[in-house]
Amino acid sequence: DTAVSQTPxxxxxxxxxxxxxxxxxxxxxxxxxxxxxxSKKFLKIMFSYxxxxxxxxxxxxxxxxxxxxxxxxxxxxxxxxELGDSAVYFCASSQDSSWGDGYTFxxxxxxxxx
Amino acid sequence: xxxxxxxxEALNIQEGKTATLTCNYTNYSPAYLQWYRQDPGRxxxxxxxxxxxxxxxxxxxxxxxFDTTLKQSLFHITASQPADSATYLCAPSxxxxxxxxxxxxSLIVHP
Numbered sequence: 481d482t483a484v485s486q487t488p489x490x491x492x493x494x495x496x497x498x499x500x501x502x503x504x505x506x507x508x509x510x511x512x513x514x515x516x517x518x519s520k521k522f523l524k525i526m527f528s529y530x531x532x533x534x535x536x537x538x539x540x541x542x543x544x545x546x547x548x549x550x551x552x553x554x555x556x557x558x559x560x561x562e563l564g565d566s567a568v569y570f571c572a573s574s575q576d577s578s579w580g581d582g583y584t585f586x587x588x589x590x591x592x593x594x
Numbered sequence: 595x596x597x598x599x600x601x602x603e604a605l606n607i608q609e610g611k612t613a614t615l616t617c618n619y620t621n622y623s624p625a626y627l628q629w630y631r632q633d634p635g636r637x638x639x640x641x642x643x644x645x646x647x648x649x650x651x652x653x654x655x656x657x658x659x660f661d662t663t664l665k666q667s668l669f670h671i672t673a674s675q676p677a678d679s680a681t682y683l684c685a686p687s688x689x690x691x692x693x694x695x696x697x698x699x700s701l702i703v704h705p
Contacts, residue, residue: 484637515695523638523683523695536692570637579687580626582640 486571486586493561494594500557501589503571511577512554514546515570523570529554530577561593596622598696600684606702607674615669615699617684625688627660627667632681632698674703
């Protein structure tokens with residue numbers, strides 16, 4: 481199946497821990513993204529990579545560090561987790577960074593920090 | 595700053611009617627406007643993209659309009675079905691504007 485797949489689907493962890501979320505796309509897209517959807521359902525962009533290069537870095541705490549080993553993968557590592565990090569994190573991809581194409585989203589990772 | 599407004603109240607309609615959802619934006623001029631559907635517990639699914647030089651775009655029962663003067667897009671679902679019940683998100687984008695999503699409007703189609 482062609483898709484954007486992210487793992488894990490659910491992540492429950494204690495404050496202060498470090499965790500990673502992985503994302504892979506097999507669509508041949510050049511651009512990948514991390515979005516955060518909070519409890520009020522706002523979907524906010526965090527990072528974007530185009531061909532392994534960081535092109536968007538919104539005002540996100542530096543505890544969040546994305547890594548793109550190749551253009552098909554974009555991982556998100558979070559250090560020293562805080563309660564406010566609880567949200568659903570979506571990975572997405574698009575053909576390029578002109579933003580003139582629709583995105584394909586993964587199914588999300590629900591992160592709960594306790 | 596850039597702002598996107600979608601009706602925060604749920605839209606309730608009867609099966610078979612046309613649903614019309616509104617997306618207004620301020621303080622920028624996107625080249626494109628995208629519409630997505632999101633079901634509970636799932637990621638958004640891309641539906642349609644309309645360009646600034648297009649007035650209207652159709653796909654099956656869906657129709658989108660884009661009025662750059664009013665800074666508004668309308669999203670229509672004709673002959674609505676209960677399976678169309680979901681949250682619909684708009685996302686102006688393009689040029690120097692990264693896609694920014696509205697909060698979405700929940701559509702509930704009653705049988």
